[in-house]
Amino acid sequence: MRLIAVDGPSGSGKSTWAAALAGRLGAALVPTDHFATWDDPVSWWPRLVSGVLDPLWAGRPARYRRVDWSHGWPRPGAEVTFAVPEVLVLEGVSAARRSIADRLDEAVWVEHPDPAGRLERAVARDGERSRAHLVRWQSFERGWFAVDGTRARADRVVTVD
Secondary structure (H helix, E strand, C coil): CEEEEEECCCCCCHHHHHHHHHHHHCCEEEEHHHCCECCECCCCHHHHHHHHHHHHHCCCCEEEEEEECCCCCCEEEEEEEECCCCEEEEECCCCCCHHHHHHCCEEEEEECCCHHHHHHHHHHHHCHHHHHHHHHHHHHHHHHHHHHCHHHHCCEEEECC
16 A cells, blocks of 8 residues: 655645545545544544554554544544555645654645635634634644654645645
């Protein structure tokens, strides 16, 4: 299985870009939004590893319970199960984290040229009542990316308007 991680800050366009990539490649797509919550931006990672990556690397189907964001607030969602794909696109903040860098076939960094524009794009997507959460989230992710060095390790940088 080939593993492609599409990472970058919120509101940068990575979800749309990754969905298009997965469609072109006929790849399975797992968004980190299936795991993250406002209060748990990145420490859910062991759930993704145990439910998705470890089973797929061992040749077994992935199985996890996704977070449902359909009402604007995270809550337990449906169980997701899928067989080992030829290509898996892992998309979202921290998808290309340092801890799996050596297992990635490609790390893609997606960015938007205007940080204020990213916030407005994210609010347009998630609703005005999410603004305060998104401001905190974007502050957190700036620190995360600085410490993790994600952009510097990317194989490809994509700028989305």
